[in-house]
Amino acid sequence: MAEVVLKNLTKRWGGFVGVDNQSLHIADKEFLVLLGPSGCGKTTTMRMIAGLEEPSSGEIWIGERMVNDDLPKDRDVAMVFQNYGLYPHMSVFDNIAYPLKVRGTPKADIAPRVRAAAEKVELTHLLDRRPKALSGGQRQRVALARAIVRTPQVFLMDEPLSNLDAKLRVSMRAELKHLSRELQITTIYVTHDQIEAMTLADRVAVMNHGVIQQLGTPDEIYNDPANLFVAGFIGSPAMNLIDGSIREGHFVTTGGTRLTAVRAADRARVVLGVRADDLRVSEPGEGDIDVPIYAFENTGEATLLTVQWGQQRVIARGDRHLRKEQNDIVGLSLNPDHLYLFDPDTGRRLTA
Amino acid sequence: MTGKQKKAFWNAVQTGLIVMATLIMLVPIAWIFMAAFKSHVDVYQLKLFFRPTLENFALVFREPYNLGEKLWNSTLVALATVVIAIPIATMAAYSFSRFRLRGETVMLVTILATQFVPAVVIILPFFVMFRDVGLLDTRLGLILVNLAIVMPFAIWMIKGFIDGIPLDTEEAAMVDGSSRLQVIRNIVLPMAAPGLLTAGIFCFILAWNEFLFALILTSKDAVTLPIGLALFKAEEGDLWNLLSAAGIIIMLPMFILALMIRKFFVQGMTMGAVR
Amino acid sequence: MRDNTLKYLLVLPAVLLVFATAIWPLVESLRLSFTVGRLNRPPSLQQYIGFENYTWAFLEEPAFWNSVWVTLAYTAVTVSLTTVLALGLALLLAPGGRLRSGVQTLLILPFAMSPALIGVSFRFMFNPEFGLFDAFFGFFMPVFAGVSWLADPVLAFAVCVMADIWGWIPFLTLVLIGGLSSIPRETIEAAQVDGAGGWRLFRDVTLPQLAPVLAVVVILKSIFSLKTFDQVFMLTNGGPGTATQTLSHYIYFNGLKYGQIGYAASVAWLMVIPMIFLTYAYAKFVFRKD
Ligand SMILES: Nc1ncnc2c1ncn2[C@@H]1O[C@H](COP(=O)(O)OP(=O)(O)OP(=O)(O)O)[C@@H](O)[C@H]1O
Ligand SMILES: [Mg+2]
Numbered sequence: 001m002a003e004v005v006l007k008n009l010t011k012r013w014g015g016f017v018g019v020d021n022q023s024l025h026i027a028d029k030e031f032l033v034l035l036g037p038s039g040c041g042k043t044t045t046m047r048m049i050a051g052l053e054e055p056s057s058g059e060i061w062i063g064e065r066m067v068n069d070d071l072p073k074d075r076d077v078a079m080v081f082q083n084y085g086l087y088p089h090m091s092v093f094d095n096i097a098y099p100l101k102v103r104g105t106p107k108a109d110i111a112p113r114v115r116a117a118a119e120k121v122e123l124t125h126l127l128d129r130r131p132k133a134l135s136g137g138q139r140q141r142v143a144l145a146r147a148i149v150r151t152p153q154v155f156l157m158d159e160p161l162s163n164l165d166a167k168l169r170v171s172m173r174a175e176l177k178h179l180s181r182e183l184q185i186t187t188i189y190v191t192h193d194q195i196e197a198m199t200l201a202d203r204v205a206v207m208n209h210g211v212i213q214q215l216g217t218p219d220e221i222y223n224d225p226a227n228l229f230v231a232g233f234i235g236s237p238a239m240n241l242i243d244g245s246i247r248e249g250h251f252v253t254t255g256g257t258r259l260t261a262v263r264a265a266d267r268a269r270v271v272l273g274v275r276a277d278d279l280r281v282s283e284p285g286e287g288d289i290d291v292p293i294y295a296f297e298n299t300g301e302a303t304l305l306t307v308q309w310g311q312q313r314v315i316a317r318g319d320r321h322l323r324k325e326q327n328d329i330v331g332l333s334l335n336p337d338h339l340y341l342f343d344p345d346t347g348r349r350l351t352a
Numbered sequence: 353m354t355g356k357q358k359k360a361f362w363n364a365v366q367t368g369l370i371v372m373a374t375l376i377m378l379v380p381i382a383w384i385f386m387a388a389f390k391s392h393v394d395v396y397q398l399k400l401f402f403r404p405t406l407e408n409f410a411l412v413f414r415e416p417y418n419l420g421e422k423l424w425n426s427t428l429v430a431l432a433t434v435v436i437a438i439p440i441a442t443m444a445a446y447s448f449s450r451f452r453l454r455g456e457t458v459m460l461v462t463i464l465a466t467q468f469v470p471a472v473v474i475i476l477p478f479f480v481m482f483r484d485v486g487l488l489d490t491r492l493g494l495i496l497v498n499l500a501i502v503m504p505f506a507i508w509m510i511k512g513f514i515d516g517i518p519l520d521t522e523e524a525a526m527v528d529g530s531s532r533l534q535v536i537r538n539i540v541l542p543m544a545a546p547g548l549l550t551a552g553i554f555c556f557i558l559a560w561n562e563f564l565f566a567l568i569l570t571s572k573d574a575v576t577l578p579i580g581l582a583l584f585k586a587e588e589g590d591l592w593n594l595l596s597a598a599g600i601i602i603m604l605p606m607f608i609l610a611l612m613i614r615k616f617f618v619q620g621m622t623m624g625a626v627r
Numbered sequence: 628m629r630d631n632t633l634k635y636l637l638v639l640p641a642v643l644l645v646f647a648t649a650i651w652p653l654v655e656s657l658r659l660s661f662t663v664g665r666l667n668r669p670p671s672l673q674q675y676i677g678f679e680n681y682t683w684a685f686l687e688e689p690a691f692w693n694s695v696w697v698t699l700a701y702t703a704v705t706v707s708l709t710t711v712l713a714l715g716l717a718l719l720l721a722p723g724g725r726l727r728s729g730v731q732t733l734l735i736l737p738f739a740m741s742p743a744l745i746g747v748s749f750r751f752m753f754n755p756e757f758g759l760f761d762a763f764f765g766f767f768m769p770v771f772a773g774v775s776w777l778a779d780p781v782l783a784f785a786v787c788v789m790a791d792i793w794g795w796i797p798f799l800t801l802v803l804i805g806g807l808s809s810i811p812r813e814t815i816e817a818a819q820v821d822g823a824g825g826w827r828l829f830r831d832v833t834l835p836q837l838a839p840v841l842a843v844v845v846i847l848k849s850i851f852s853l854k855t856f857d858q859v860f861m862l863t864n865g866g867p868g869t870a871t872q873t874l875s876h877y878i879y880f881n882g883l884k885y886g887q888i889g890y891a892a893s894v895a896w897l898m899v900i901p902m903i904f905l906t907y908a909y910a911k912f913v914f915r916k917d
Contacts, residue, residue: 018574052523072526085524090543102538146528156527366719367726373716374730377737377797380748383759387751396757444641451634457914459642464913465906466649470854472878473895474648477655478887480672500648506639519779532630561741564875568883578743581861592751599747603740610739617735617801 002063002153003028004049004186009058011044011210018044020210021058031180031187035197036207037233042190043082045207046156049188051075062153073102078147079156083163084139086131086146092118093127096145103150117149120179137168144176148183155180155187161196173199194234198222206230223338228347231273231340237304240279240314242272243344253343255310257289261336271348275342279316280333281300287331296324305330363608381603387596395593408597412584419598422580429491430559433498434552441506442548446540448507449514450522460508464610467504471564474500479568491574502555509554509616513547514540550613557606577602653899656892664889672888680893683721691894693869694877696783701788701873702852709792709799709848714841716796718829731804746861749790753777780870783863787871790858795851798824799844806840807833839912846909850902874898 004026011019019041026032034042047053049060051072060067067075067163078099087095096114105113118124121141131139140160147155160176161169177200180187191197197204198218199307206213206221206229214226225231231239244253251262251272262272291307291314300306307330315330324330341350387395389404412419447453448460478497479488487493517540525539526532541548566576581598584591610617660680684691720727737745751758753776765772776782810833818832834841852855856875859865865872865880872880874894882891 048524050527052526071531072523073529073531075527077527079524080528081520081524083518083520085518085520085522087521087525087539098525098538102525102534103529143524146524220392370719370726370730373719374733376734376793379759380752380793381736381740383752384748393860421733440640440644443637447637448632451630453634459638461910461914462650463641464910465903466645466653468850468854468902468906468909469649469653470875470878470898470902471864472856472875472882473656473892473899474652476659476878476882476892476895477652479883479889480659480666497648499644500652503641503645503648532633561739561743563741563860564742564879567860568879579740579858581743581747589859592754595747595751599744603794606718606739606741606866607736610735611732614732617738617798 002186003030003190004059004154005059005061006045006049006060009045009048009060010056011041011048011053012056017210019048022210022212024184024212024215026188029184031188031202032187032205033189033191033197033202033204035191035194035204035208035233036213038192040207042192042207043158044210046079046190047156047190048344049075049154050077050079050156075238076152077154077156078150078152080140080143080147080158080160081126082159084131084143084160086139086142088131090130091127092123092131092134092142094140095131096123096127096149099146099150101207108258114145115302117145120148120182121145121175122325136164137172140164140172150181151185153186155189157187157189160189160193162191162193166329169196176200194236206233208233218289225273225340226349228271228342230275231342231349235275237276237315237317239273239275239340241342242274242309242312242314244270244272246270246341253310253312257310259334261288261334262339262341263336264341264350267350269344271342272345273342274314275338276304276315276317278335278338279314281316281318281322282331282333284329284331287333290329290331293324293326293328293330296326296328297313307332308351383470384596384599384603387592388600390593390596391569392591392593395596409601412426412594412597412601417580417583417594417598419577419580421621422575422577423601425491425570425574426560426576429494429498429574430556432491432495433502433559434555436495437499437506437555438503438510438552441551442510442544443542445507445514446536449511450519463504463507466500474579475565475568478565482569484525488569489571489574493569494566494574494576497569498559498562501562501565502558505558506551506555509551510544510547513544513551516547517543522625543623548617550616553609553613554617557609558601630791656895659889660893660896662888662889665891666883666886666888676889680890681897683890684894684897685772690869690872691877694872694874697747697784697870697872698752698853698855698874701784701791701855702849704788705791705795705855706845707850708788709795710841710845712792713799713803713844717807720800721804721807727909731801734801736797737794738798740794742857743861745790745794746858749786749793749872750777750862777863778867783867783871787859787862790862791852791855794858795848800845802909803837806837808821809840815843826864843909843912846905846912850905850909853898853901855907 006022006024008255009019009022010017020044034045036042044053049056051067051070055068062077063073087098090098093114096117097110100110100113114127115124118127121144123138123141123145126134126138131142135140140163143160161172164172173196180200189200201218203215203217204221208229214221214230216224221230221234224235225239228241232241242253244251246252246264246267249263249266251259251264251270253259269326289309291309293305294308294313295306296303300320302320303322305316305318305324307314307316342348343350377520388408389406390402391405394402411417448456453459475497482488482493487496501537519542522535522539525535530538561578563578566579570576570579577598581595584594584598650726659672661675661677663674663676665671719733752758755761755773755775761771761774761776774782776786814832814836815828818828854875856871859871859873859876863871865876878891878895878898881887881894
């Protein structure tokens with residue numbers, strides 16, 4: 001158990017920068033999720049921590065040690081790979097036992113520990129099988145058991161759930177959460193699924209183009225986005241981003257509609273961010289504005305209304321019993337407590 | 353013709369062509385098989401039915417042909433070639449597959465290219481050198497030059513197999529605590545074992561069938577089976593029944609081996625240019 | 628040990644071995660080609676005479692030119708025949724099914740057969756008195772009845788070609804079946820839906836996608852055709868006269884039978900040059916995916 005510290009970590013391939021000058025302090029026992037779109041450098045960051053990729057510059061500390069020059073085997077980490085990386089020529093038992101064997105654990109200790117690990121992930125009945133004869137979820141659990149059979153300083157997990165179907169993913173997610181609370185080991189978890197990030201993390205690091213955009217609790221990331229990228233990336237549906245300006249203290253859309261709900265200092269160009277949940281749908285005339293419906297969707301647990309607001313389309317979430325038709329006119333009102341203003345040029349959040 | 357008739361007709365034509373091609377392919381082989389069991393007299397007539405005899409197989413192992421010696425030489429030479437080539441090729445193939453080396457492409461292309469150098473070019477200096485150091489007509493000399501034929505195939509073929517082993521698995525083993533050499537021993541070798549066996553068999557066939565080197569370098573003690581074919585000549589001409597028996601001894605084991613690794617034969621011969 | 632050292636140590640033995648068994652003899656052959664190089668007079672292996680061996684081959688040796696033409700003709704005929712026939716057979720066998728996959732399995736046999744043995748068996752098959760193929764040809768085309776195939780320059784050449792393509796078609800068919808099976812089914816199905824069939828489907832969709840594999844087949848077969856030795860040696864030994872004497876055979880005879888190592892080496896090097904181009908083309912295809 002240890003804290004992990006990255007200091008100005010950079011990975012370059014020729015002229016291409018995969019991870020850019022990244023600094024990160026992960027506390028002991030913390031569950032940190034690296035979240036970001038495909039290709040943003042999540043895996044690369046994790047592989048550098050594991051020692052599978054050599055940093056171009058910067059330092060990696062695990063506990064009290066700088067591990068830059070340590071081989072993977074000497075870093076005392078355990079990793080769950082996206083494709084699991086199971087040993088196809090070994091039984092499930094031998095797969096789980098391998099980290100112990102290769103580190104010279106006494107024979108007598110191995111079997112009970114393998115069994116204990118297998119029990120935690122409910123694999124005891126499959127120990128004799130080969131990985132080939134397992135389902136995706138079972139393979140995933142073998143990979144997990146292989147990681148928890150030792151007590152490493154750090155767990156590294158690279159999209160461990162991404163190969164599972166939607167239903168299994170939800171149940172494995174809960175299992176992972178349970179396990180991580182029980183084991184209390186520093187964990188770095190890579191995903192591009194924001195629900196995974198939100199549900200599992202103590203803190204989330206949102207990455208883009210090799211740079212951490214925001215580091216914070218799931219709450220902070222969702223309710224207090226630091227910039228346009230985070231605002232647009234987190235949340236489903238994504239936050240509505242509306243171009244306009246601030247005139248005489250109020251937001252005015254490029255179409256000329258004035259919203260008195262938004263108060264700020266005057267500015268020529270801003271982007272207003274508002275989540276679908278923070279838009280209230282009402283009958284025409286009862287809201288801040290009246291807009292026509294472009295598309296009406298019913299997801300079962302709620303309804304989604306895409307409305308045409310001037311040049312832009314905006315999504316609002318309605319009551320699950322709401323029924324409307326395309327081209328109907330509805331009223332929309334904005335929740336003044338949850339509106340965000342961004343600088344369109346730097347992307348940075350503007351504080352009022 | 354209706355669509356259905358047309359289809360049936362077309363199918364029949366195709367089946368006919370396939371059967372014909374198969375016959376052309378099999379008849380020469382079958383003919384040798386038959387001749388090997390024919391008596392001396394039957395062979396000189398175009399006979400389809402005859403009284404089979406095992407006499408030819410007994411004769412070829414006796415004086416003056418002594419095919420047993422050649423069989424032993426062939427086996428030993430091919431086996432030794434494989435036993436030397438495969439471990440060395442495996443080491444190189446692993447490195448080429450998993451690391452970026454300086455001059456890697458140059459090395460790989462050169463290795464590929466040596467396969468296309470005509471054997472007559474290679475053999476001229478070897479003949480001179482072997483004559484000087486007394487390696488002519490020895491199995492050791494033959495093994496040495498056979499390596500020239502076998503190595504490029506072995507390296508490229510095994511590299512292909514190792515390329516197919518997911519990197520994840522190896523990295524998992526490294527994080528789990530293995531050193532690079534432990535990874536190779538515990539993970540790569542067991543997983544590549546079928547591939548290594550395939551490459552081994554493939555190289556064995558190449559070395560076994562090798563003709564030109566053996567023709568030039570051997571004369572008495574180290575003669576291999578294909579060269580032994582030249583023995584079965586009498587004053588009145590070729591002794592076809594004995595030639596055929598010897599032919600079976602040469603080709604039958606290779607047929608069995610080749611069928612075992614059929615799936616990978618194409619890959620091996622084309623060095624991965626066709627997957 | 629750090630990977631950076633290890634990775635070079637791992638390739639070292641192989642590189643040394645390839646160097647000793649292939650690169651060294653190649654270079655040494657080049658050296659020999661500039662010497663008098665008589666086997667029975669060892670000091671002459673160090674007597675340098677510049678390009679004299681080369682000019683001798685070009686200017687004074689009709690036999691050299693004969694073997695060049697024989698080799699070129701042999702290569703042209705065998706490459707085109709094998710490619711076309713293998714392509715036809717591959718198209719015939721590719722769809723799979725019990726009969727076709729069974730035949731596919733058998734295709735491996737001729738290639739596992741030693742080329743020397745193929746030479747012997749074709750000599751057997753074309754024996755004018757009791758050869759099966761001789762009898763067959765004689766039956767359908769009486770002109771050939773009882774002909775002494777291997778005594779006639781043209782027919783002997785034809786028999787060599789037949790033995791060669793008999794040995795190579797099956798293997799190249801397997802290669803092409805592999806190429807055909809890697810063409811995405813959807814492209815063919817899409818074209819069928821779009822209305823292409825038969826010949827058009829083959830020409831517009833299959834052939835373009837098969838082209839890289841076909842190129843590999845042609846290059847590979849060219850290389851091996853240019854090198855041909857084993858079958859010809861066993862079948863005709865270059866005869867009658869020098870009608871089927873390929874370059875490899877010519878080099879073998881001059882170098883080892885007549886002991887003119889230096890001269891043989893110069894001809895051998897003349898043969899290496901086209902190989903370099905073919906190998907270059909081949910390497911381009913091997914590395915195309917990386
Ligand atoms: N060996 C390499 N050589 C060159 N570029 C690389 C290499 N490995 C990764 N990259 C590049 O670095 C960037 C970051 O890759 P990385 O694998 O870290 O992405 P990721 O965030 O894990 O994405 P994903 O969610 O798709 O797994 C990508 O643009 C990738 O193309
Ligand atoms: Mg990744």
